[in-house]
Amino acid sequence: MVKGAAFYKTVLLMPYAIAPAIAGVLWMFLFNPTIGVIAAALRAGGIDWNYLLDGSQAMGLVILAAAWKQISYNFLFFLAGLQAIRCP
Numbered sequence: 001m002v003k004g005a006a007f008y009k010t011v012l013l014m015p016y017a018i019a020p021a022i023a024g025v026l027w028m029f030l031f032n033p034t035i036g037v038i039a040a041a042l043r044a045g046g047i048d049w050n051y052l053l054d055g056s057q058a059m060g061l062v063i064l065a066a067a068w069k070q071i072s073y074n075f076l077f078f079l080a081g082l083q084a085i086r087c088p
Contacts, residue, residue: 015068015072016072031049033050
């Protein structure tokens with residue numbers, strides 16, 4: 001057994017347990033151009049972040065949020081497949 005495996009499983013399965021509406025509100029607050037924590041970090045890093053005005057940033061945010069939500073679903077099946085393998 002890998003050390004810390006339960007922690008990694010919990011972190012990777014967390015997005016699957018969050019309802020899509022809640023995930024949408026979470027991403028909206030994190031990336032909000034005026035009050036968002038991640039948006040402020042991007043501005044501090046020199047990136048002019050405002051997905052409300054820039055369509056490519058909006059599309060990138062949609063792709064990032066969808067990938068974040070989907071990765072736990074894929075992890076669930078990969079984990080089940082790996083656990084089904086029996087070593088001789």
